[in-house]
Each structure stands twice: as C-alpha cells, then as structure tokens.
Amino acid sequence: MGDEERTDEFEKQLKAALAREEAPAWFEARVMNAVNQSGALKSRQGMALPHRRWQWVTAAAAAVIMIAAGNEWAHHVALEHIKQAHMDADQRAAGQAAKAKLLLAMRITSTKLAEIQQKVDEAQRND
Amino acid sequence: MRTVILGMIAILPLAAQEMKLPPRIEKLAEKASDVVDVNLDASMLRLASRFLSDKDPDEAKVKKLVTGIKSIMVKSFQFDSRGEYEQADLDELRAQWKGPGWSRIVGVRSKKDGENAEVFLKTDGDQVTGMAILVADPKELTIVNVVGPIDPEEVRDLPGHFGIPKVELGKSPLHNSSKSTKEDDR
Numbered sequence: 001m002g003d004e005e006r007t008d009e010f011e012k013q014l015k016a017a018l019a020r021e022e023a024p025a026w027f028e029a030r031v032m033n034a035v036n037q038s039g040a041l042k043s044r045q046g047m048a049l050p051h052r053r054w055q056w057v058t059a060a061a062a063a064v065i066m067i068a069a070g071n072e073w074a075h076h077v078a079l080e081h082i083k084q085a086h087m088d089a090d091q092r093a094a095g096q097a098a099k100a101k102l103l104l105a106m107r108i109t110s111t112k113l114a115e116i117q118q119k120v121d122e123a124q125r126n127d
Numbered sequence: 128m129r130t131v132i133l134g135m136i137a138i139l140p141l142a143a144q145e146m147k148l149p150p151r152i153e154k155l156a157e158k159a160s161d162v163v164d165v166n167l168d169a170s171m172l173r174l175a176s177r178f179l180s181d182k183d184p185d186e187a188k189v190k191k192l193v194t195g196i197k198s199i200m201v202k203s204f205q206f207d208s209r210g211e212y213e214q215a216d217l218d219e220l221r222a223q224w225k226g227p228g229w230s231r232i233v234g235v236r237s238k239k240d241g242e243n244a245e246v247f248l249k250t251d252g253d254q255v256t257g258m259a260i261l262v263a264d265p266k267e268l269t270i271v272n273v274v275g276p277i278d279p280e281e282v283r284d285l286p287g288h289f290g291i292p293k294v295e296l297g298k299s300p301l302h303n304s305s306k307s308t309k310e311d312d313r
Binding site: 108113 | 163171176178189192200201233237269271279282284
C-alpha cells in the first residue's frame with residue numbers, strides 16, 4: 001500500500017468518526033426522564049428546607065409563648081396570693097372591729113340591765 | 128312585682144322593730160362629752176360572731192346569746208351639764224315601743240335623782256323577739272334596741288362572766304365617768 005492510499009483510508013475513518021450520528025429514540029426519552037427526575041428532586045429539596053425552617057420558627061415561637069404565658073401565670077398567681085392576703089387581712093380587721101363593737105354593745109346592755117335590776121330590788125326592799 | 132311584694136312582706140316584721148331615732152337625739156352627740164354609738168346589723172353580727180372564740184367561755188356565751196339576733200343598736204351619751212335632751216324626744220322613743228307585741232316590763236323612776244330606766248320587750252307567743260332599754264339620767268342618756276330573739280336575764284348575767292366586774296349601782300364604768308364629771312364640776 002502506498003502513502004496516498006493510507007492517507008485516504010485515514011481520512012475516511014476520521015470522517016466516519018466525526019460524522020454526526022442521530023441519537024436513538026430511547027436516548028431522548030431517557031434524558032428527558034432523567035431531567036424531570038432531577039427537577040423534581042431539586043424542587044423537593046427546595047421545598048423541604050424552608051419547611052424545616054418554619055418548623056423551627058414555629059417551635060421557637062411556641063416556646064417563647066409558653067415561657068411568656070408561664071411567667072404571666074406565675075405573676076397572676078402571685079398577685080392573687082397578695083390580693084387574697086390583703087382581703088384576709090381586711091376581713092380579719094373588719095371582723096375584729098365588729099367583735100369589739102359587739103362586746104361593747106353587750107357590756108353596756110348587760111350593765112344597764114344589771115343596774116335596772118338593782119334599782120328594782122332596792123325599790124322592792126324599800127316597799 | 129311579686130318578688131318585690133314578697134320581699135317587702137319578708138322584711139316587714141324586721142322593719143316594724145327597727146327603731147327610728149328622733150333627729151334631735153341623733154344630734155345629741157354634738158353636745159355630749161362622751162358618746163358610744165354601736166350599730167350592728169345581721170351581717171355585722173355574723174361577722175363578729177365568727178371572731179368570737181368557742182374556747183373562751185365568755186365569748187362563747189356572747190356568741191350563743193347573739194345567735195339569731197338581727198340587729199343591735201346602742202347609743203349612750205354622757206353630758207357635762209343637765210337637761211341636754213328633751214322629754215319629748217324620749218316620749219317619741221317610747222311611742223315606738225308601744226306597738227303590737229311590745230310591753231314595758233320594767234320602769235324605774237327616781238324623783239330624787241331624776242333617774243329613769245325602762246325595759247321594753249317585744250314578744251311573739253312565748254318568745255322574746257326584741258328588747259329595748261331606755262336609761263335617762265340627768266347627765267346621761269342610753270338607748271338600747273335589740274331586734275331578734277334574746278334572753279334579757281342571760282344578757283344581764285353577763286358582767287360577772289364577761290371580764291368586767293359585776294355591776295353595782297352607781298359604780299358601772301358609765302357611772303364612774305359621771306361621778307368624775309361631778310367631781311370635776313366641784
């Protein structure tokens with residue numbers, strides 16, 4: 001074989017190698033399927049991340065609300081205790097005052113009745 | 128309307144016993160040197176009773192005595208000089224204790240000392256449902272009105288068991304106060 005013949009043969013092989021070949025029909029389908037799957041995965045990942053963030057935000061907000069509510073409740077309970085203590089003290093004071101008045105009223109009534117009884121007894125003795 | 132009428136009927140017996148003080152007697156406080164003014168309605172009596180000890184025999188006795196009583200009013204005036212109150216005011220008071228059920232059980236009058244003491248009882252059947260005392264001395268006026276079931280004898284017997292000395296005529300705390308006033312006059 002001469003040099004020219006070798007060159008022609010090489011060119012043919014090169015052309016054949018570089019020639020545009022149409023992809024088989026199944027190839028497009030597979031690629032499109034792969035692309036779709038990839039898109040769906042990305043889409044899922046894109047959705048999942050904010051969703052997790054919202055879960056954290058919600059949990060944090062719930063924790064803050066619970067702590068605030070707990071504090072508020074503790075404050076309310078403390079206030080109620082203070083109010084109750086004041087009410088008890090007020091009621092005790094009112095009760096003691098009423099008792100003192102009652103004892104005074106009964107002493108005066110008793111004293112007057114005893115005086116009158118004694119006057120009656122004296123009058124009867126004089127008669 | 129029916130509720131109002133029923134309510135009025137319910138309070139009628141109580142209102143009938145409630146005493147109305149003549150305005151001039153209310154104003155005696157301005158002239159008096161010493162004033163005792165005690166008004167206890169049913170709720171105050173209940174409150175006071177809750178604070179009376181069951182363990183203290185004297186307080187327990189008072190607690191038992193005032194059970195069922197609806198009101199107690201005591202007004203006592205001590206004056207530095209004689210004739211500060213009007214007889215007409217006393218007559219107005221007495222008139223209130225002449226209604227149905229009321230009777231004057233004791234009346235003591237001393238022309239020499241000018242002392243007057245009267246006890247009125249309101250009864251419903253055998254039960255005493257009210258008591259009024261009027262003591263009118265020249266320098267002292269005491270009015271007591273009790274509404275509700277009360278035993279005057281038990282009340283009278285309280286002093287000896289009540290943390291204060293048993294009363295002797297002219298030596299009660301009120302009379303002592305009058306005597307000191309008399310001595311001051313000299």
